[in-house]
Amino acid sequence: xxxxxxxxxxxxxxxxxxxxxxxxxxxxxxxxxxxxxxxxxxxxxxxxxxxxxxxxxxxxxxxxxxxxxxxxxxxxxxxxxxxxxxxxxxxxxxxxxxxxxxxxxxxxxxxxx
Amino acid sequence: xxxxxxxxxxxxxxxxxxxxxxxxxxxxxxxxxxxxxxxxxxxxxxxxxxxxxxxxxxxxxxxxxxxxxxxxxxxxxxxxxxxxxxxxxxxxxxxxxxxxxxxxxxxxxxxx
Numbered sequence: 001x002x003x004x005x006x007x008x009x010x011x012x013x014x015x016x017x018x019x020x021x022x023x024x025x026x027x028x029x030x031x032x033x034x035x036x037x038x039x040x041x042x043x044x045x046x047x048x049x050x051x052x053x054x055x056x057x058x059x060x061x062x063x064x065x066x067x068x069x070x071x072x073x074x075x076x077x078x079x080x081x082x083x084x085x086x087x088x089x090x091x092x093x094x095x096x097x098x099x100x101x102x103x104x105x106x107x108x109x110x111x112x113x
Numbered sequence: 114x115x116x117x118x119x120x121x122x123x124x125x126x127x128x129x130x131x132x133x134x135x136x137x138x139x140x141x142x143x144x145x146x147x148x149x150x151x152x153x154x155x156x157x158x159x160x161x162x163x164x165x166x167x168x169x170x171x172x173x174x175x176x177x178x179x180x181x182x183x184x185x186x187x188x189x190x191x192x193x194x195x196x197x198x199x200x201x202x203x204x205x206x207x208x209x210x211x212x213x214x215x216x217x218x219x220x221x222x223x224x225x
Contacts, residue, residue, distance in 0.1 A: 032212045034212075034213070034214075036216075041218070042218055042219075043117070043119075043203050043205075043216035043217050043218045043219050044156070044203070044216045045216070046213055046214070046215060046216075049212075049213065089155075089156065091156075093212060095212065098144070098161075098168075098169075098207070098212065099144055099146045099161030099163070099168060099169050099207065099214070100146070100158045100161060100169045100171070101146075101148075101156075101158060101205075101214060102158070103155055103156040103157075104155075105155045106155060106156075
C-alpha cells in the first residue's frame with residue numbers, strides 16, 4: 001500500500017514535443033503528489049505538486065493531471081527542450097506522515113535537438 | 114536565501130568503518146528528512162526529524178541513525194559500513210506546516 005509506480009523508465013522526445021510521464025499509487029491516504037526534477041550530480045528539485053482535490057495544475061510548460069478514481073497522476077512537459085533532459089520522479093505523501101515521501105522509480109528524459 | 118547544505122559532498126570509506134554526514138536546512142526550516150538514493154532501489158526514506166525529535170523512520174537497519182540539533186542542523190550516522198551502503202544520501206528540509214520539501218545536493222558515499 002506504500003508503492004508508487006512510475007512509467008516509462010526512459011523517454012526520448014524531439015525538441016518541441018510533449019513529454020508524458022505516468023504514476024500510479026495504491027494508498028488512498030496519500031494526499032500530496034509532487035514531481036521532482038534531478039540533473040546529474042544534483043539533488044532533486046521540486047518542480048510542481050498537486051493535491052487530490054484538483055484534477056489539473058499548470059505551471060508554465062509543466063502540467064500535472066490527476067485522476068483520483070484511477071489513482072493515477074501524470075506530468076506533461078509541453079514544448080520539451082534539450083534543457084529538460086533530466087530524471088523525473090513522482091512522489092506521494094500522507095499529511096499525517098509529514099516528511100516521508102514515497103518516490104516512483106524515476107524516468108530518464110532525453111530531449112533531442 | 115541559502116538552500117539545503119550537505120557536507121561533505123563526497124566520501125570514501127572502508128567496510129566496517131562508520132561515517133557521519135551533515136545537513137544544514139534552509140533558514141527557518143525545522144523539519145529535516147534523510148533519503149538514500151541508489152540505482153537499484155531509487156529514493157528511499159530513512160528518517161525525519163523535527164524539533165530535535167525523530168518523527169518518522171523508514172525501513173533501514175539500526176546501523177543507520179540520526180539526530181537533530183537545536184539549530185535544526187541534522188546529522189546521520191552509519192556504523193559498520195557495508196558495500197551496499199554506497200549511495201547518494203540526500204537531506205531535505207521543510208517549513209513547519211508546509212508539505213514542500215527542498216533537497217540538498219547530497220553526499221556521495223562510496224564504501225570500498
